[in-house]
Amino acid sequence: MNAPTTFQFTPERQREVVAALRKLLPEGCVLYSEEDTRPYECDGLAAYRQLPMVVALPENEVQVAAVLQTCRRLAVPIVPRGAGTGLSGGAMPIADGVVLSTARLNKILKLDPYSRTAVVQPGVRNLAISEAAHPHGLYYAPDPSSQIACTIGGNVAENSGGVHCLKYGLTVHNVLRVRMVTIEGEVVELGSGALDAPGLDLLAVFIGSEGMLGVVTEVTVKLVPKPQVARVIMASFDDVVKGGNAVANVIAAGIIPAGLEMMDKTSSRMVEPFVKAGYDTDAEAILLCESDGTPDEVEEEIARMSEVLKDSGATAIAVSCNEAERQKFWSGRKNAFPAAGRISPDYYCMDGTIPRKYLAEVLTRITQMESKYGLRCANVFHAGDGNLHPLILFDANQEGEFHRAEQFGADILELCVEVGGTITGEHGVGIEKINSMCVQFAPQERDAFFAVKRAFDTAFLLNPDKAIPTLHRCAEYGKMHVKRGEMKFADLPRF
Structure with missing residues (x-):
């Protein structure tokens, strides 16, 4: 506790x-x-x-x-x-x-093109690493939508991903070493410059720990070669279910795209006037499927993906002809969050992950929830790895609308758990999803999380009351949360 x-x-x-x-x-x-x-x-x-x-x-x-x-x-x-x-x-x-x-710890300490690594302080912006590595033909792969502003220290805390995480992995797959300071002021190094380090894999425990175990002061990241060519397919679908099934079909065909993103009609219509990316605003769903590598590899993969998408019911397919057009196709996806302000005073961005085979079912059920809560929802997500980012649109000036948006979001997260997924993919738990942790994890599992926390921070002073719910919180949430006439946590004492 x-x-x-x-x-x-x-x-x-x-x-x-x-x-x-x-x-x-x-x-x-x-x-x-x-x-x-x-x-x-x-x-x-x-x-x-x-x-x-x-x-x-x-x-x-x-x-x-x-x-x-x-x-x-x-x-x-x-x-x-x-x-x-x-x-x-x-x-x-x-x-x-x-x-x-840690904003003032913002120096790139070392960039080694031979080992393909960079040693940076936590306040260095994500995109600044790639900018520094560009003259060497290298870049840092994880690319959150906020990469122009977010810092590597925050990326480590949240285990951030991005549109290219399907092929290149999350932060945890691209960090070799972290130097951190404990609550007692002790400097500790986790991981190493090599592929492995002796002892328990505390680096993987620390990445994604949301500031609850220590404070990052230095990070060694992996750099990867910039591909010779990158091209993206923009495919339109007249049915969201077809679009969701197409995602599963691409992966089932043995293709791992560099990026595989999906946007529904609400999303494309709010983005297109803002970025003019050429999206089909009449399509019920749009898929962006990227291939990168050598020219021959890309040409073959684009052809294979195009065939799968056509067989899955794509009504239109466009392929970027040059880098400028590729960036234009992606600009809509990258700007989806700010573009929400064009059609709604406020939005609530959720983050959950599901098995790819349930994409179509989950999207259909989210549409049904729109009627239940009387709110619109724009769906933008990393379809390739099943990471959903529903944007629940509301007006905070209207009494009760934010509360309904919160309930809508909680229902989406419970749906993610119901189909075998999880309540977060890359945004973390923080305070937003702490109640939903009660749904996903049993008391014994939460006790294990607290045991890890206690091992690093016995006084519970680092980011307390975040990410891990107490038994009391879960009991209170169980009392409030009734579904199908039954208490979610009937085994817990009622106060």
Whole structure:
């Protein structure tokens, strides 16, 4: 169970913490006035906000360790923060806590084209790694939609993916080593520059741990050669079920595309006026299927995929002729989230993962949920690996609409679990999906998660009350959540 926070916010407490941190950090690196801390009140999930008591901006690893040691001594909760682009509330502050931002640790320390690796600090932007590696014909493969702004430290915390993760893997598959600082201020290295490291694979445990186990100060990433050629197919379908089945058919044919993305009609219609990518706005679903490699490899794979898509019922197929057209096809998918603002005052972006064979069924059931909740939903997702990103559209100014959007999202996540999937693919749990963890994992499994947390952070000060629900929380969620007339957690005590 989570240990309760020892202290509550008071002006005296704030002054104590500020005075202690000012002894450790340079001028301007400790923020505590409301004007200065307001930009840190939330991450990309702006529906949930909380002003932090203090924001610390260390500039090197020594300062990070000193901040952690001091907060441990004073029993102050700490929320690590990267660029704040996360979408699960993982970086939302705690009222009586410190936000520890790694934004100023933003140097690329080493780039070795011979070993195809780069050593970077956590505040380096995802895209900046590829920009630095470009002269050597290399790039960093994981490419979240926010890659222009998100940082590698946040990517490690959330195990971020992207449109090309189907072929090249998530962050966990592209990181060789992480240097991190524990809550006690101890510097620890996980993994190594080699393909394996002795002992337990703590690197894989740490990646995706959402800031609950330590603070990243250095990351060694793998770089991959830029393919000679990349081309993308844009296929239109007059039925969402056909589009979903086409995804499964491509994989079943033994083809692993560099990217395989899907957008429904609502998504393509909100994006097309914004980016003018040439999408068929009358199509019920659009698939983007990319192939990369040598010219001969790409030509053969494009032909094979085109054949599968035609056999699956594609009504139209277009293939990019050059790099500019390829980028144009992708621009709609990359800009789907901001384009939602064209048709709705607000949107709630969910993140769940399902087996590919259930894509069509899940999309059909999400459509049925639209009627149930009286809200529209635009579906944009990494179809190749079954990672859904439904955008639930609502108006926060209308009483009750955000609550309905939350319930809609929770239903989608339960549907993901029902068909054998999971409640998150790359956004993490944070505070957004913490109740849904009660649906996916049994009490014994959650106890195991807490045991790992306790091994790294006995005081439960690092990002507390995130990601892992307590027994009490699950009991309360069970009391609230009734489905088909039965209590979801009837075995738990009722309060």
